[in-house]
Amino acid sequence: MPQEEKRVFLIEDNPGHAEIIKICFSNLAVPNRVQHFLCGEDALTALGCLGDTPPPAHLPHLIILDLRMPTMDGISVLEAIRATSRLRHLPVVILTTSSLNAEIERAYASGANDFIVKPFDLPGYIDLVEKLAVDWLESGDAS
């Protein structure tokens, strides 16, 4: 039986970074589909947390969330997700250029599952995505 396609929500305002992550995910062995949102509002709408949109038929297996974004920032998006009972246990990994302790603490306090500082080069991104797959996509499969 073919493996189930893993759904990943990527919330990232930098199109370049989103593209790299998508490319890295496309190279994974695990079948996956990365859905990119340029802002938190769009992602929350897709998750059924904002507006009148109905909740999606299938929740994503993983949400990758940037912290610094125009309008709604990552922490606010995370809080909105955690405030929705259906999404309370959804894995959310923070991916950001910032490595300020205060931000890390705030992210974990708001319910982040992991906090990763953006890599600086392509191998870094490849490793990062592979780690994400191992941590959050393949383990789910095994269970």
Added chain:
Amino acid sequence: MKKLSLQWFNTGVVLLALISCLFGGGYYLNTLLEKEALSDAKKIARTILDRDLATHQYLTSTLKPLLFKAFEEAFGAPPPFDPHWMSSTYVIREINHFSKMFTSGDYYAKNAQINARNPKNEADAFERDFLQQVAADPTKNRWEGIRQFNDQPFYVFMEVSEFYSDPCLRCHSTPEAAPAGLVAYYGDQRGFGHQLGEPAGVKSLRIPMANMSRFTGYLTPGMIGVLLIIGSFVILIQAALSHFFVSRPLRRLVRRINGEEPVCATAREALAEIDAIHSSFCHLSEAVERRREILEAEVGKRTAELTAANEELERFTYTVSHDLKAPLITIRTFAELVERDLATSADERTRASLAHICDATQQMTTLLDDLLKLSRAGKMVSPAAGVEMTTVVRDAAAIHRVALERGKVSLRIAEDLGTVTGDKDRLVQVIQNLLDNALKYLGDQPHPVIEIGRASSSGGEAFFVRDNGIGIAAEYHEKVFGLFERLATHGEGSGVGLALVRRIITLHGGKTWIESAGAGQGTTVWFTLPTDKDMRKLDAPGKNP
């Protein structure tokens, strides 16, 4: 050493003045009264002298010739010697004697002679001295002055008016030459032996001044006593008045200066000088208080500015590390991807990667350019001067002419924008950035309009740039002024424009804020600038809009 208090000093001065007045006044009064007494004594002396002279005249020129004639007619011979009507000296002495009996006058009047016929007329030592002096120098025949006799002061008058002449010597040289009756009456010893030219006798008067002196003597201690009592009252009243009107207000003033009592500007003091000191102090302390408030406000303002500057610096460091790193990551990773793709020749992805690289470098350039602008905005290019805002707006609009025409934007500029104080180039930059923002966020408005004007607003008299574009939700009205803050996920903005506007306006001492009813409702960016009038006013912290 304990200092002498003003009150005691005043009392001392008054006491001293009083004592001086008492002694000075007493002495003056005494002198005056003594003079008066002397003058009175002289008057009495003159009266006695005149009376004696009149008596003498009457006897010599009227009574004696009349009686002599009557006697000779009756008896055919001259009358025998009888001093009761023949001797004027006798008569005068007797009149004086009776006069003293009727009046209380205890004066002394005598026609004193040396070796007088009658012992009652014998000169005393004082008179004898005078007679001898006149004998030596007949020109000095008069003396007057005050002399003590039996410890009593007397006004003394002595005058020698007669000197022995030949007719005189008939009775006063030798008993042989004298009429027989005379010798029989007086004997042959007294009244003889006088020489020609010798002073015949001295008219000697002594008017007691004891009465007057006693009078002044009684008055002066009495007067001193009364004055002392009055003086004590004066001192008491002076001390009380000095206490209530001088010492107490001064002590109060000292307490106020020391801050032990609140300063009361409306309180008045009774005495002009103390009131003047008090009101001067009130003005001074008010001025100090005002100055302190101004300084505190200034310190508060500076602290707030410093805090804001520190926060901005922190945010800047953070945003630089984040926002400048982001395009670098893009460039690097896509460059690496291109490298790999070149090995396997995946044309489409290579083209896309190169496009990302170009975008990222462009983004990086914009970021760095804007950062440079922002760092320059920290200081004025030219010194503050009166700037015509209409000129500023026209200059800024000229920069965006092409974009305005392309977007078919109707730009409405108010007639008179007035004059402000500032750096013209920086102000052009402000309007240029606001126009740039308005143009960027017009959305798909079919009739785009940008208005620039000046009006009263919630933050006072201010300038505004208003568009009818996409608008901004209330929660982002403050956030948009932050460095690298953007509300759109796409578009060429770097998030520096409004940060730059705020920075320039703050530098000019103005405020910036946004009004927008929300999405699709257009945006108005407001800012204040000090006008010429404001610059003249004392610096007062403005209210936050």
